[in-house]
Amino acid sequence: MITADDFTFLRRAIDIAATAITTGDDPYGSLLAGPRGEILIEAHNTVRRDGDPGTAARTTMYTSCQPCEMCAGAIARSGLGRVVYALSTEQWAQLNPGFAWPTVPSDGPALFDEARVPIDRYHRPQTPPGPGGGLG
Numbered sequence: 001m002i003t004a005d006d007f008t009f010l011r012r013a014i015d016i017a018a019t020a021i022t023t024g025d026d027p028y029g030s031l032l033a034g035p036r037g038e039i040l041i042e043a044h045n046t047v048r049r050d051g052d053p054g055t056a057a058r059t060t061m062y063t064s065c066q067p068c069e070m071c072a073g074a075i076a077r078s079g080l081g082r083v084v085y086a087l088s089t090e091q092w093a094q095l096n097p098g099f100a101w102p103t104v105p106s107d108g109p110a111l112f113d114e115a116r117v118p119i120d121r122y123h124r125p126q127t128p129p130g131p132g133g134g135l136g
């Protein structure tokens with residue numbers, strides 16, 4: 001269930017995403033809210049401004065265990081070229097019987113019409129109508 005506070009924080013995350021566009025960054029904003037409803041930290045995606053992957057595509061990560069789904073996603077998005085691991089997830093699980101990855105309750109999607117605004121603005125910038133007017 002998405003609460004009224006959830007909608008407030010979602011709208012703040014959308015505002016952060018909209019602000020990201022003004023600094024040349026991708027339109028993604030997030031925040032972390034504490035147990036009393038306080039905002040602990042907020043940030044937007046800076047991958048383009050930081051110029052992250054330059055040489056990353058030519059690198060290889062060597063790791064003692066196969067990356068978990070979270071790490072694999074981060075590795076893929078950081079643009080690394082290759083991962084080589086020793087233990088597979090299945091082998092690791094055999095060494096740790098009974099272990100279960102934690103799960104997080106997740107609600108959504110919500111606020112589609114509001115959340116799409118910074119995405120649309122970023123990916124389909126409005127162009128002024130040319131001579132003879134716009135559509136219609």
Ligand SMILES: [Zn+2]
Pocket residue numbers: 067068069070071072
């Ligand atoms: Zn991991």
